[in-house]
Amino acid sequence: MVDHNQKDERYKARQQKVKESVDAKVNAAQIEKGLFLIITGNGKGKSTSGFGTVARAVGHGLRCGVGQFIKGTWDCGERNLLEQHDVTFAVMATGFTWETQNKEADKQAAQTTWAECKKMLADEHYDLVLLDEMTYMVNYGYIELDDVLTAISQRPAHQSVIITGRAAHRDLIEVADTVSEVRNIKHAFESGIKARKGVDW
Numbered sequence: 001m002v003d004h005n006q007k008d009e010r011y012k013a014r015q016q017k018v019k020e021s022v023d024a025k026v027n028a029a030q031i032e033k034g035l036f037l038i039i040t041g042n043g044k045g046k047s048t049s050g051f052g053t054v055a056r057a058v059g060h061g062l063r064c065g066v067g068q069f070i071k072g073t074w075d076c077g078e079r080n081l082l083e084q085h086d087v088t089f090a091v092m093a094t095g096f097t098w099e100t101q102n103k104e105a106d107k108q109a110a111q112t113t114w115a116e117c118k119k120m121l122a123d124e125h126y127d128l129v130l131l132d133e134m135t136y137m138v139n140y141g142y143i144e145l146d147d148v149l150t151a152i153s154q155r156p157a158h159q160s161v162i163i164t165g166r167a168a169h170r171d172l173i174e175v176a177d178t179v180s181e182v183r184n185i186k187h188a189f190e191s192g193i194k195a196r197k198g199v200d201w
């Protein structure tokens with residue numbers, strides 16, 4: 001019995017310490033501003049995370065815009081849903097680079113989409129802007145890195161931005177507030193399983 005009480009006491013003391021440490025960190029975080037987030041890495045879950053955040057923001061009545069930089073031939077469940085909730089979409093009108101095999105056309109399309117995204121990044125109306133698969137556009141040289149860095153640094157103070165895609169440029173990572181890497185442990189595709197509606201797009 002005594003033993004049990006001692007365990008309880010020790011547990012309580014430990015939890016109290018954890019609480020104090022968490023409270024101290026919460027109190028220390030006093031800066032309020034729009035965030036710049038990057039979700040990168042080779043695993044599955046980058047775009048779904050970005051769109052999940054847009055859904056979260058929409059659920060709070062916030063105003064969101066999305067730039068989609070690589071558009072597949074299939075439709076996009078998130079777009080079908082979010083357009084019904086007044087989320088603005090700027091979509092690159094080409095397919096995957098390896099399908100179009102036309103670098104000039106891809107670059108043109110990327111720059112047209114980027115011009116639309118830049119307008120969102122300069123517009124106080126938007127609380128959150130998702131730039132899905134943007135990392136590739138910078139890495140291919142379709143969009144100037146400096147132009148992206150400038151647009152992000154000059155955006156309205158309350159506005160958050162999310163960039164997704166593999167191999168995020170180190171200069172983007174450096175200025176971002178939160179960067180997460182999704183690691184590939186395994187993917188169904190490697191076992192010959194087809195991409196699935198509602199799970200993969």
Ligand code: ATP
Pocket residue numbers: 042043044045046047048049133164166182184187189190195199200201
């Ligand atoms: P999702 O949109 O499902 O969150 P993602 O944005 O992290 O995925 P992308 O590189 O944009 O990943 O790939 C989009 C498509 O490729 C999705 O259908 C996804 O399931 C698939 N995919 C993602 N990671 C891998 C992988 N490591 N191997 C094979 N296919 C993948």
Ligand code: MG
Pocket residue numbers: 046047048133164165
């Ligand atoms: Mg993606």
